[in-house]
Amino acid sequence: MSLSFALAAVPAVTLICGLPIYLVLLASSAVAILMYMNVPATVIPQIMFGGLDKFALLAVPFFIFAGDIMARGGVSRRIVDCILALFGRQRAARPITTIAASEFFGAVSGSSPATVAAVGKLMYPSLREGGYGEKFSLGLITSAGGIASVMPPSILMILYGASAEESVAELFAAGVIPALLLGLATVLYILWYARKVPKSQDVKRSGPETLRLVLGALPALGTPVVILGGIYSGIFSPTESAGVAGIYGILVTRFIYRELSWKELWTVVESSTRLTAQILIVVAASGVFSWVLTTSGVPQQVVNFVGSSSEGYWSTLLLINIFLLIVGCLIDPISAIVLLTPILLPIVQHLGIDLVHFGVIMAVNLSIGMFTPPFGLNIFTSHALFGARMSTICAGLVPFILLQVSVLFLITFVPWLSLVGASWVK
Amino acid sequence: MTTDHAASPPGAFGKAVNGFMFLLAQIASICFAAALVINFANVVGRYVFHAPIFWAEEITIILIIWAVCLMSFRLTLRGEHLVTDILRPYLPVSMQKILVTLTTLAGMALSIFIVYYAFKVVDLVHRMGQVTVVAELPKSVAYGSILVCFVLAVAGAALRIGNLLKGDRRALSPHDTLDVPEVAEARAA
Numbered sequence: 090m091s092l093s094f095a096l097a098a099v100p101a102v103t104l105i106c107g108l109p110i111y112l113v114l115l116a117s118s119a120v121a122i123l124m125y126m127n128v129p130a131t132v133i134p135q136i137m138f139g140g141l142d143k144f145a146l147l148a149v150p151f152f153i154f155a156g157d158i159m160a161r162g163g164v165s166r167r168i169v170d171c172i173l174a175l176f177g178r179q180r181a182a183r184p185i186t187t188i189a190a191s192e193f194f195g196a197v198s199g200s201s202p203a204t205v206a207a208v209g210k211l212m213y214p215s216l217r218e219g220g221y222g223e224k225f226s227l228g229l230i231t232s233a234g235g236i237a238s239v240m241p242p243s244i245l246m247i248l249y250g251a252s253a254e255e256s257v258a259e260l261f262a263a264g265v266i267p268a269l270l271l272g273l274a275t276v277l278y279i280l281w282y283a284r285k286v287p288k289s290q291d292v293k294r295s296g297p298e299t300l301r302l303v304l305g306a307l308p309a310l311g312t313p314v315v316i317l318g319g320i321y322s323g324i325f326s327p328t329e330s331a332g333v334a335g336i337y338g339i340l341v342t343r344f345i346y347r348e349l350s351w352k353e354l355w356t357v358v359e360s361s362t363r364l365t366a367q368i369l370i371v372v373a374a375s376g377v378f379s380w381v382l383t384t385s386g387v388p389q390q391v392v393n394f395v396g397s398s399s400e401g402y403w404s405t406l407l408l409i410n411i412f413l414l415i416v417g418c419l420i421d422p423i424s425a426i427v428l429l430t431p432i433l434l435p436i437v438q439h440l441g442i443d444l445v446h447f448g449v450i451m452a453v454n455l456s457i458g459m460f461t462p463p464f465g466l467n468i469f470t471s472h473a474l475f476g477a478r479m480s481t482i483c484a485g486l487v488p489f490i491l492l493q494v495s496v497l498f499l500i501t502f503v504p505w506l507s508l509v510g511a512s513w514v515k
Numbered sequence: 516m517t518t519d520h521a522a523s524p525p526g527a528f529g530k531a532v533n534g535f536m537f538l539l540a541q542i543a544s545i546c547f548a549a550a551l552v553i554n555f556a557n558v559v560g561r562y563v564f565h566a567p568i569f570w571a572e573e574i575t576i577i578l579i580i581w582a583v584c585l586m587s588f589r590l591t592l593r594g595e596h597l598v599t600d601i602l603r604p605y606l607p608v609s610m611q612k613i614l615v616t617l618t619t620l621a622g623m624a625l626s627i628f629i630v631y632y633a634f635k636v637v638d639l640v641h642r643m644g645q646v647t648v649v650a651e652l653p654k655s656v657a658y659g660s661i662l663v664c665f666v667l668a669v670a671g672a673a674l675r676i677g678n679l680l681k682g683d684r685r686a687l688s689p690h691d692t693l694d695v696p697e698v699a700e701a702r703a704a
Contacts, residue, residue, distance in 0.1 A: 103618075103621075104599050104601070105599075105601050105602050106602060106614065106617075106618055107598055107599070107600055107601070107602060107603050107614060107615070107618050108598075108618045108621060108622060109596035109597060109598050109622060110596070110597045110598065110599065111596060111597070112596075112621075112622045112625055112626075115625055115629065116621070116625055119625065119628065119629075129632075130628070130632045131632045131635050131636050131639075133629055133632055133633075134629060134632055134633035134636045134658065134661040134662070135636055135658075137661050138580070138657065138658055138660070138661050141576070141579075141580045141583070142576055142580070142657075143576075144572045144575075144576060147550070147554070147575060147576065147579055150547065150550075150579055150582075151551060151554065154547075154551065324562070325558060328554070329554060329557070329558050332551055332554035332555050332558070333554075333555060333558055335551050335555075336551070336555045355544070358544045358547055358548050359540060359541075359544045361547065362540070362543045362544045362546075362547040362582050362586060363540070363586055363589070363590070363595070365547065365579070365582065365583060365586075366543070366582065366583045366584075366586030366587070366590060367586075367590060367595065367596065367597055368597075369579070369580075369583045370583055370587070370590070370596070370664075371597055373583075373661075419599065419601065420599050421597060421599075423597070424597055424599070464599075464600075
């Protein structure tokens with residue numbers, strides 16, 4: 090059994106058997122170190138610690154906390170109310186509000202399932218009341234959450250940035266246009282679909298009520314300003330901005346909206362700590378796996394294989410996209426991004442693809458995986474939230490999956506769409 | 516992102532285990548909250564008082580790493596680690612029990628292996644008296660987090676195997692860790 094085979098077979102078998110992802114990575118690394126590499130196994134704990142000893146990575150727990158506190162503190166309701174008040178008279182106001190609120194909430198939380206829950210819980214009854222079918226409403230809400238994985242601050246982008254040693258600020262900026270494009274494509278489909286829905290223009294608010302709702306939402310809408318404004322004005326690093334967003338979240342939800350008690354606030358700290366542990370233990374283990382891959386020369390072998398094959402730049406990129414879409418259907422995006430970045434990066438560098446652009450491609454691919462059967466996390470979220478049949482949700486998702494895959498290929502083959510954003514902050 | 520879920524053992528021993536798990540989760544949460552406060556204090560110190568906290572980054576990182584490692588007991592015991600549940604749901608219950616027991620056992624063996632080497636690292640940096648660059652915290656405290664993480668993982672895995680052998684079928688039920696409060700509420704309803 091060669092080293093390359095061991096580094097492919099051990100993860101495959103242990104993943105299928107259901108070993109926790111971090112142990113899959115550690116088991117594969119331990120087999121390689123003990124059987125093929127002449128190095129002491131003391132490197133494992135040292136590299137695990139080194140994998141977490143990065144200040145940039147701390148943006149993950151702080152954004153998780155900021156997102157969680159906003160989700161529980163009435164922020165999503167105010168964002169939805171504000172958008173509906175402003176655009177409620179327009180055609181297809183309710184589904185477009187779902188998209189706009191997902192973009193905004195994504196810019197606050199960075200979490201796809203949290204966005205489905207926070208926006209979906211408010212918008213699903215409204216969509217059904219507005220005459221939109223069950224399949225369409227479920228498909229829209231479940232897929233709209235995917236935008237949060239691309240819209241800055243995206244947790245996937247932070248993990249990719251830490252793994253690929255790319256600037257998180259550039260990755261965030263590169264994600265803006267693709268995230269808006271994903272939203273725009275969905276809005277166009279909604280406008281086409283809404284032609285056959287008769288009761289879609291009945292959300293009306295008076296002038297003073299609209300003003301009250303807009304003013305009420307201002308503190309919530311300030312979060313993306315704090316996060317992105319802080320980063321791009323050079324005041325904060327992404328990690329510091331995440332921490333500041335967390336404290337701002339406490340101020341807004343505890344003192345302005347008064348929707349969270351101190352006890353509930355502590356519950357948010359506890360759940361954020363648990364989710365952070367689930368994610369960062371995988372990141373630590375992936376550092377060891379990545380080191381083993383690099384030291385053993387596996388990426389070079391993969392590059393040689395790709396170089397010797399007849400596939401060109403675009404066809405390789407196409408194959409990587411298809412591969413990532415399949416992976417996204419099976420593995421959660423956080424595990425996928427830390428597992429695959431060190432494997433795919435040498436191929437991407439060999440082809441001369443910009444690493445920031447590739448970060449966006451990975452995030453969009455894996456965000457589509459979030460609502461693609463059989464294991465898309467957003468599908469389970471919708472199933473649990475609305476009690477809908479899985480088959481109904483999946484049927485409703487078909488047009489949205491096709492739509493977003495089309496946008497994915499546009500983003501992939503027009504690098505300018507990602508790179509123009511990144512160039513603004515260089 | 517799916518996990519499987521095992522119930523805590525009942526009785527006095529179960530209460531002790533739950534108490535220990537609660538205590539660790541509280542310490543981890545305190546580390547998390549402290550990291551958040553230090554990070555914010557550093558920003559305020561820099562821009563408001565023109566006095567940045569130089570050790571803030573180093574201590575924040577170590578606090579978060581300790582928070583992650585202290586959660587290892589709960590995540591292992593309750594099967595809350597990220598898992599790709601591809602095969603298990605399609606197996607009969609008896610086979611599921613065998614599979615989950617074997618994977619937990621394999622995880623425990625691997626954790627023991629890492630405990631041994633993590634101890635060697637901690638011992639080495641302790642003997643050499645190494646400290647961190649800015650805060651001058653002993654590096655044995657920093658590296659000790661990895662040792663503690665896997666010691667707790669071994670303990671969590673042993674208790675989980677005990678639960679499985681006692682025939683706790685809840686250990687086999689799929690349980691999605693969605694970390695979205697509304698989902699938990701919907702499930703409860």
